[in-house]
Amino acid sequence: MKKRIWFQGLCATMIAVLCFLTVGCQPSKVEDTAMENVGKAKVSMAVIKGPTGMGAAYLMEQNAQGLSKNDYTVTVAASPDEVAAKVINKEVDIAMLPTNLAAVLYQKTQGSIEVAAVNTLGVLYLLEKGDSIHSLADLSGKTVSMAGQGAVPQYVFQYLLDKNQVTDVTIQYMTEHAEVATALATGQADIVVLPEPNMSGVLMSDTSARVALDFNQLWAETVGEESSLPMGCVVVQKDFLENNKEAFELFLEEYENSVLFAKEEPEQTAQLIQKHEILPKAEIALKAFPNCNIVYMDGILMKETLEPFYELLWNANPKAVGETMPDESFYYEK
Incomplete structure (x- = not known):
């Protein structure tokens, strides 16, 4: 009888030890993400609630799941002024902003940022x-x-x-x-x-x-029929760009894919927009999405879209673009 009790106790102890080891060997979701982010470039990014940030929803979800090519720290800001302050203080590497604010910040920071893509047309x-x-x-x-x-x-x-x-x-x-x-x-x-x-x-x-x-x-x-009304854009800090060109190119690739996903899967994107607090409700995001004109334009097309728009703003009020028209150094080239 004593042997039987002793054996049952031994079995219980072994089961407990095995359970402990099994649980101990199960990494948490946070640990999984940390492991997946080992070796990735760390990139800080700010987006604004609303259309300017909507195209980034899928990228933000990929990042949260540890599936993005860079390791992003993302700030979702309530206003353009909040993001502008972070750009001026160099608290973020990449930001999504209204196009005229990007031009203003280019002047305010003595040319320390570049515009890399147009991401929103007229809203x-x-x-x-x-x-x-x-x-x-x-x-x-x-x-x-x-x-x-x-x-x-x-x-x-x-x-x-x-x-x-x-x-x-x-x-x-x-x-x-x-x-x-x-x-x-x-x-x-x-x-x-x-x-x-x-x-x-x-x-x-x-x-x-x-x-x-x-x-x-x-x-x-x-x-003119070929003209677009550029309202939102992506900017990057030149200091970051000089030291992290490959990481920035990866970002552009991932962001373009994120915009394409949004266009192809608006219902899923609407859910992600709510999840990442870009808009408060998925229903509103889904209703608004077709009229938000989310795009990805870079290179020559971006420049040809922005320059006449900035000229219009400058003619209306030079302060709208920071008193001076942006020069060639403002436009990012791959």
């Missing part, structure tokens, strides 16, 4: 309650509410009005896009200019609102 739309606006000419004598005074929305809208000889539009400026959306919803405004994803948020909650004009289409009709 501005004119909405109304009713069915009276079908062209810019239909805005004659009307009041339009919008945010973005002293920034790209104002300059682009005013340029389109001037070029189409619509001179009697009253523009009521508000502080935030959310304020404009609320004004339309509450009847304080009948015609507004909104970017995505604010536009989709309005359309999902108010069936009486409609998209009257697409600024991308207006831009092509006014400037």
